[in-house]
Amino acid sequence: MFDLSGKCALVTGASGDIGNAIAKALHARGATVALSGTRTEPLEKLKAELGERAFVTPANLSDMDSCVQLIKDAEAAMGQIDILVNNAGLTRDGLAMRMKEEDWDTVINVNLKAAFKLSQAVLRGMMKRKTGRIIGITSIVGVTGNPGQANYCASKAGMIGMSKSLAQEVASRGITVNCVAPGFIATAMTDVLDDAQHEKLNASIPAGRMGSVDDIAGAVVYLASDEASYMTGQTLHVNGGMAMI
Amino acid sequence: MSDVADRVKKIVIDHLGVDEAKVTETASFIDDLGADSLDTVELVMAFEEEFGCEIPDDAAEKIQTVKNAIDFIEANQG
Ligand SMILES: NC(=O)c1ccc[n+]([C@@H]2O[C@H](COP(=O)([O-])OP(=O)(O)OC[C@H]3O[C@@H](n4cnc5c(N)ncnc54)[C@H](OP(=O)(O)O)[C@@H]3O)[C@@H](O)[C@H]2O)c1
Numbered sequence: 341m342f343d344l345s346g347k348c349a350l351v352t353g354a355s356g357d358i359g360n361a362i363a364k365a366l367h368a369r370g371a372t373v374a375l376s377g378t379r380t381e382p383l384e385k386l387k388a389e390l391g392e393r394a395f396v397t398p399a400n401l402s403d404m405d406s407c408v409q410l411i412k413d414a415e416a417a418m419g420q421i422d423i424l425v426n427n428a429g430l431t432r433d434g435l436a437m438r439m440k441e442e443d444w445d446t447v448i449n450v451n452l453k454a455a456f457k458l459s460q461a462v463l464r465g466m467m468k469r470k471t472g473r474i475i476g477i478t479s480i481v482g483v484t485g486n487p488g489q490a491n492y493c494a495s496k497a498g499m500i501g502m503s504k505s506l507a508q509e510v511a512s513r514g515i516t517v518n519c520v521a522p523g524f525i526a527t528a529m530t531d532v533l534d535d536a537q538h539e540k541l542n543a544s545i546p547a548g549r550m551g552s553v554d555d556i557a558g559a560v561v562y563l564a565s566d567e568a569s570y571m572t573g574q575t576l577h578v579n580g581g582m583a584m585i
Numbered sequence: 586m587s588d589v590a591d592r593v594k595k596i597v598i599d600h601l602g603v604d605e606a607k608v609t610e611t612a613s614f615i616d617d618l619g620a621d622s623l624d625t626v627e628l629v630m631a632f633e634e635e636f637g638c639e640i641p642d643d644a645a646e647k648i649q650t651v652k653n654a655i656d657f658i659e660a661n662q663g
Contacts, residue, residue: 464630467623467626467627467630468627468630509623510623512623513623
């Protein structure tokens with residue numbers, strides 16, 4: 341089960357915590373991986389760790405031409421893309437009344453528009469081969485909302501709607517489009533919280549703890565696998581029971 | 586019949602799985618040959634590959650019949 345030997349996966353945001361874990365998990369199941377991000381140093385480090393079947397394909401996803409170029413680069417490196425994981429994402433938080441238009445645009449462009457451009461460009465090859473997986477990393481707050489994150493929540497909700505539309509368009513061609521929505525995941529970002537903050541946070545999660553990056557990677561491996569071929573247009577919520585949707 | 590016409594018809598027959606007799610020059614992919622909109626996108630991709638040309642989106646939208654495809658390709662082949 342969940343064997344990905346012979347499959348080629350492009351993971352955006354592989355220089356970040358969750359993307360790193362996703363790339364490792366896909367690779368461990370036998371996939372060849374193309375690692376993307378803007379910072380090449382962590383990408384090269386991950387590639388060295390993985391050894392064979394790993395390529396570094398940097399790109400700045402705030403530029404739409406770079407998105408199209410990234411698909412070309414990854415296809416050139418690996419031969420084809422069977423699995424696209426749209427994981428790159430950023431936040432520019434602020435109360436809506438104070439939010440700068442630029443912060444709205446940056447978040448929507450990288451989190452949503454780039455994911456669309458990458459999906460659009462990758463579909464051509466997938467349609468031809470009549471198989472493919474597009475997986476978006478959205479967020480629990482894309483469904484619940486969160487004060488101070490109007491831009492981020494809009495981008496993550498947008499990703500879910502986009503995935504449902506794409507899923508309907510290409511389902512007859514053996515291509516599935518799904519999302520994984522993490523809750524609170526322990527990353528470098530949450531390491532800075534003190535014990536009291538951690539306790540308060542954990543109390544709001546029925547599982548009593550934050551999720552790990554591997555919890556997210558496991559969901560991605562499942563959606564990428566042949567076993568998930570009848571699953572499309574869905575969002576897997578991986579949040580320790582914080583929101584049951 | 587020109588070479589382009591033969592090759593276009595072969596792609597249409599293969600892709601849509603329709604009877605050769607139905608693939609006349611005036612046949613519309615959607616109305617006469619049972620294609621859906623995604624099939625027409627795939628047909629254009631197949632034409633691009635077969636003839637090594639790029640069919641821009643606005644031209645692709647106008648390719649609705651076998652003849653439209655043959656005409657575009659003949660006009661744009663180097
Ligand atoms: N951590 C959580 O609790 C949590 C919860 C819900 C959802 N998520 C989602 O999970 C995904 C990964 O998050 P993470 O926690 O791993 O965050 P992270 O460590 O900050 O990683 C973010 C990744 O996105 C990439 N990225 C940002 N802007 C980019 C741009 N303009 N062009 C190309 N790449 C860009 C970064 O690449 P560079 O650094 O190389 O630029 C980095 O690899 C994100 O979509 C996030 O919204 C996270």
